[in-house]
Amino acid sequence: MRQIALYGKGGIGKSTTSANLSAAFAENGLDVMQIGCDPKHDSTRMLMHGRWIPTVLEQMYERKDLEMDDVIFTGFGGVRCVEAGGPEPGIGCAGRGIIATFQLLEKMKALNGDVVVYDVLGDVVCGGFAMPMRDGYAQEVYLVTSGELMSLYAANNICKAIARLSERSTARCRLGGVICNSKNMDNERELVAEFSRLIGSKMVQFVPRDKAVQAAEVNQMTVIEHAPASPQADVYRGLAKTILANDDLRIPTALDLDELEKLARAYL
Ligand code: SF4
Numbered sequence: 597m598r599q600i601a602l603y604g605k606g607g608i609g610k611s612t613t614s615a616n617l618s619a620a621f622a623e624n625g626l627d628v629m630q631i632g633c634d635p636k637h638d639s640t641r642m643l644m645h646g647r648w649i650p651t652v653l654e655q656m657y658e659r660k661d662l663e664m665d666d667v668i669f670t671g672f673g674g675v676r677c678v679e680a681g682g683p684e685p686g687i688g689c690a691g692r693g694i695i696a697t698f699q700l701l702e703k704m705k706a707l708n709g710d711v712v713v714y715d716v717l718g719d720v721v722c723g724g725f726a727m728p729m730r731d732g733y734a735q736e737v738y739l740v741t742s743g744e745l746m747s748l749y750a751a752n753n754i755c756k757a758i759a760r761l762s763e764r765s766t767a768r769c770r771l772g773g774v775i776c777n778s779k780n781m782d783n784e785r786e787l788v789a790e791f792s793r794l795i796g797s798k799m800v801q802f803v804p805r806d807k808a809v810q811a812a813e814v815n816q817m818t819v820i821e822h823a824p825a826s827p828q829a830d831v832y833r834g835l836a837k838t839i840l841a842n843d844d845l846r847i848p849t850a851l852d853l854d855e856l857e858k859l860a861r862a863y864l
Contacts, residue, residue: 600772601714601734602841603725605750609638609777610740612809612818613832614715618643619820620829620836622673627709631701633680633694639715640679643671644805646816651681652697665698672821676709691727693843698733720726729761736772736801736845741791743776743784745860748791751783752856755795755848762847770845773800775835780805788828794859795848801835804828 603619604610618630632639637651649669655662656754660795662770671677680697694716701707714728728734738759741751751774761767776788776799792799808829819828851859 597708598711598840599714599733599735600711601716601728601737601769602740602775603716603737603751603754604740604777605747605787606634606717608740608742608747608750609803609809610715610717611635612642612813612834613725613740613775613777613803614639614713615642616624616818616820616832617827617836617839618675618711618713619818621711621713621840622675622832623820623833625832625835626711628673628711628713629676629678629691629707629709630671630715631678631680631697632714632715633697633725634717637679637681640669640671640675640677642813642816642818643673643675643677644669645671645859648681649677651679651693653693656696656700662700664706667700668706672818676706691725694727694862695731698727698731726761730764730767732766732768734854735768735770736839736842737769738772738839739774740777741774741788741861742779743781743787743860744779748788748856748860749853750842751791752795754852757849759847759850771795771797771848772813772839772842772845773784773798775800776802778803778805778855783863788864790853791856791859794845794851794855797848800838800842801831803835 611718680693738750741747806828812819
């Protein structure tokens with residue numbers, strides 16, 4: 597079973613990328629589970645045709661005898677969707693949501709299949725963002741970033757976390773690469789490729805900004821489902837293929853802030 601985690605700054609497009617990636621894996625006949633860990637708990641919404649599924653944390657507050665059907669919902673392509681959930685924005689759960697989710701899924705023996713995709717917020721706002729990496733769940737991390745300084749900054753912070761956690765025996769996380777989710781900035785592809793090189797990794801996919809994404813979202817679907825023949829759907833299929841073939845996993849070296857800013861200036 598491959599356990600793949602997408603990390604990145606809030607609002608960078610992780611959930612869109614994760615959901616399309618899961619849909620592309622499912623299209624290949626793989627048994628896929630997607631677990632969202634984000635205070636917005638909307639990671640799996642497009643796979644669920646706009647439905648906000650109840651979160652594990654919410655369900656646990658209500659009752660103790662949870663069954664699989666209470667927390668695992670089947671979405672597009674048979675993808676099993678789970679939302680770890682979280683508290684009110686700004687309060688933070690220090691990882692309780694995601695820990696409880698892992699424990700429950702393990703107890704139910706439901707953490708299985710060909711691929712588990714974790715969609716995890718990369719800002720350190722909720723204090724639990726390292727959990728999937730720390731406890732050996734997320735073995736391959738992909739950073740989702742644009743060329744904007746703040747999203748590179750968040751990606752760089754996650755590199756620090758991977759490097760630190762890789763020293764622990766329970767953590768097996770390694771960086772698989774960087775996904776550039778374009779904001780249509782000048783020189784963005786070159787900037788993110790160079791950032792990837794400097795941290796000791798590589799850019800595995802450049803995802804262009806495309807209105808197919810918005811069109812799919814307003815129709816409450818992934819691009820793979822809404823516009824399967826579009827070039828954007830092929831971009832996500834390409835990403836899925838690259839990830840499946842990728843065995844080049846590294847411990848990254850984070851940049852210091854001066855280096856990061858200098859890099860961003862050089863590509864303006
Ligand atoms: S750690 Fe908790 S609050 Fe943070 S995103 Fe995950 S479930 Fe939500």
